Amino acid sequence: MSRFRAEIAEQPAVARRVLAASRQAVGHAAAAVGARAVSGLVIAARGSSDHAATYAKYLFELRNRLPVSLASPSEYTKYLTPPRLDRFCVLAISQSGSSPDVVAVVREGRRQGAVTLALTNRPDSDLAREAEIVLPMHAGAERSVPASKTYTASLLMVALLSCALEPDTRFRDALADVPSALEEALRVEEQAASLAHTIHSDRMMADRIIVLGRGYHLATAQEVALKLTETSHVLAQAQSVADFLHGPVAVVEAGLPALLVDSEGPAQADVEAAATLLRDRGARVVQLTDRAEPWPGVEAAITLPTGLPEALAPLPFAVAGQLLAYHLARSRGLDPDHPHQLQKVTRTW
Amino acid sequence: MSRFRAEIAEQPAVARRVLAASRQAVGHAAAAVGARAVSGLVIAARGSSDHAATYAKYLFELRNRLPVSLASPSEYTKYLTPPRLDRFCVLAISQSGSSPDVVAVVREGRRQGAVTLALTNRPDSDLAREAEIVLPMHAGAERSVPASKTYTASLLMVALLSCALEPDTRFRDALADVPSALEEALRVEEQAASLAHTIHSDRMMADRIIVLGRGYHLATAQEVALKLTETSHVLAQAQSVADFLHGPVAVVEAGLPALLVDSEGPAQADVEAAATLLRDRGARVVQLTDRAEPWPGVEAAITLPTGLPEALAPLPFAVAGQLLAYHLARSRGLDPDHPHQLQKVTRTW
Numbered sequence: 236m237s238r239f240r241a242e243i244a245e246q247p248a249v250a251r252r253v254l255a256a257s258r259q260a261v262g263h264a265a266a267a268v269g270a271r272a273v274s275g276l277v278i279a280a281r282g283s284s285d286h287a288a289t290y291a292k293y294l295f296e297l298r299n300r301l302p303v304s305l306a307s308p309s310e311y312t313k314y315l316t317p318p319r320l321d322r323f324c325v326l327a328i329s330q331s332g333s334s335p336d337v338v339a340v341v342r343e344g345r346r347q348g349a350v351t352l353a354l355t356n357r358p359d360s361d362l363a364r365e366a367e368i369v370l371p372m373h374a375g376a377e378r379s380v381p382a383s384k385t386y387t388a389s390l391l392m393v394a395l396l397s398c399a400l401e402p403d404t405r406f407r408d409a410l411a412d413v414p415s416a417l418e419e420a421l422r423v424e425e426q427a428a429s430l431a432h433t434i435h436s437d438r439m440m441a442d443r444i445i446v447l448g449r450g451y452h453l454a455t456a457q458e459v460a461l462k463l464t465e466t467s468h469v470l471a472q473a474q475s476v477a478d479f480l481h482g483p484v485a486v487v488e489a490g491l492p493a494l495l496v497d498s499e500g501p502a503q504a505d506v507e508a509a510a511t512l513l514r515d516r517g518a519r520v521v522q523l524t525d526r527a528e529p530w531p532g533v534e535a536a537i538t539l540p541t542g543l544p545e546a547l548a549p550l551p552f553a554v555a556g557q558l559l560a561y562h563l564a565r566s567r568g569l570d571p572d573h574p575h576q577l578q579k580v581t582r583t584w
Numbered sequence: 585m586s587r588f589r590a591e592i593a594e595q596p597a598v599a600r601r602v603l604a605a606s607r608q609a610v611g612h613a614a615a616a617v618g619a620r621a622v623s624g625l626v627i628a629a630r631g632s633s634d635h636a637a638t639y640a641k642y643l644f645e646l647r648n649r650l651p652v653s654l655a656s657p658s659e660y661t662k663y664l665t666p667p668r669l670d671r672f673c674v675l676a677i678s679q680s681g682s683s684p685d686v687v688a689v690v691r692e693g694r695r696q697g698a699v700t701l702a703l704t705n706r707p708d709s710d711l712a713r714e715a716e717i718v719l720p721m722h723a724g725a726e727r728s729v730p731a732s733k734t735y736t737a738s739l740l741m742v743a744l745l746s747c748a749l750e751p752d753t754r755f756r757d758a759l760a761d762v763p764s765a766l767e768e769a770l771r772v773e774e775q776a777a778s779l780a781h782t783i784h785s786d787r788m789m790a791d792r793i794i795v796l797g798r799g800y801h802l803a804t805a806q807e808v809a810l811k812l813t814e815t816s817h818v819l820a821q822a823q824s825v826a827d828f829l830h831g832p833v834a835v836v837e838a839g840l841p842a843l844l845v846d847s848e849g850p851a852q853a854d855v856e857a858a859a860t861l862l863r864d865r866g867a868r869v870v871q872l873t874d875r876a877e878p879w880p881g882v883e884a885a886i887t888l889p890t891g892l893p894e895a896l897a898p899l900p901f902a903v904a905g906q907l908l909a910y911h912l913a914r915s916r917g918l919d920p921d922h923p924h925q926l927q928k929v930t931r932t933w
Contacts, residue, residue, distance in 0.1 A: 300666075477932040581831075
């Protein structure tokens, strides 16, 4: 069996482990952040972890009202005049904890006296050593090159931290439902295989696709796009629906494939409007949604009722996107465990 | 003559006007920001203005050491629980000043007591009315759908604000050189036409291209990619070199076109390394550079010595990118003034 596919299946168990094991570390981090009355967060991450950072940006800004700045690591490693971080909490997200540029952001944050948190799957990594507080992902070794379980573990840890910073009974109860929602997500396999087949057999997605979300699901769009790129060599461009309308919509022509991601929430109507616009202009629209039925005119869909509030829907949706990427790679005769050009750990400076 | 091409040519004059007319407004803004000892900036923008925001992020973080958070407008217009902004300066960048979501960010910032700045070409716009301080772009009416002069005017205003916040004789002298550097950039027209011809005639860029920069030129990569998309309907994906290596590099296959953007500075070696990697893997590499000679193995290039420090090079480089987009549209028989699917002013909520 493919390692990628096997690790996808581990996600409910990983989520249970995270929920059971993280209370103390998360509480410690929340206390440190609360004690400093920070102005906001600076988050450093690359690749899939950078999409976890997008999720964190929405969650911390909306639930905790803390502005989030995504770090530009070259300022720390190349230009050497990084911004003042002492009024911020610096959070790094990295499975391996070993990309030197992400480590450099945390090192500088600590040097300046900021609260520094390392969310990593390797508590023995350089990143963990540099940070004041380590938040382990508890995902176990991830061996497939495309990330799966470390992505959803990162999202869950971010959500736990948000909850610890601003406790709320309903949100805490919803967090407890995440493992079973991830189990439900594994049951969309047939739909994912069918959507992959539609995409592949029709050559509609020969070499490019646009992936659109808004709000919390911008992170989902980014992560699904990367999974499609990594496993199936598709140039997949992810954007928020609103940004897409400010220019990139010019690329729409008959036959252009577009994957829309939405779940119940304030942004859902915008995604529906985009579906109509894209369909009217001849794009071939497919969808990943929590609705029982896809939007009218959608050619194929994965429908995934999650039972979760929108703020947690990116977790099961990521699983559905992983299954789509896995089956698309198989349809194309590619090895999803070993994308070409990539190693498991990428080090950038 | 094409309006787009005519407005491209106006940029040296616009830059002179900005330098002559903006001292008071910029000084006023800098005094307001300085008086509040802000923790950082929150910038709201869409489309080309969002790429000016990317430029502003690097400049304010590197020159002024102020962390920058790019606003997610849906938090203000859809989710309705925006972050706390009172310790920040809120800067909106918008040519038209009329996209409701960008206006909403400024309105909320002002309601919360933040310093609010509106950088706009329309001092009579909703955006200008909502902000405490208006920074006019002085670009004159822009009628072509793809932005040109309002983009470089935005960058110049951002640079003037950065300089006013932290005066520095060398940087101020370099600012005075911008108009003549933009004139020089207009002289690369033949190179731009030739590069467009190479791209078009070879069908190397049938429908997709990756555009890579790092540091200050991430903004250039984003803006050139959008210009290519708007005028020539190419799915152009812009990324930092480092982010590209963390996953999207999987898309590289023989024949994939890649445009690299670099000028002298700490990030240039990284772009060179990416050029080597891409060439070794069979990509077709073209370049926009300030070097006298392109990197080895590059198929075609625009070489543009700017005489400016890297922090200001994105201004003349944007002009070169506009000329490339203009000539590519002509090679493809498209009307660069009126991209399909787009109006001049996009309103998103």
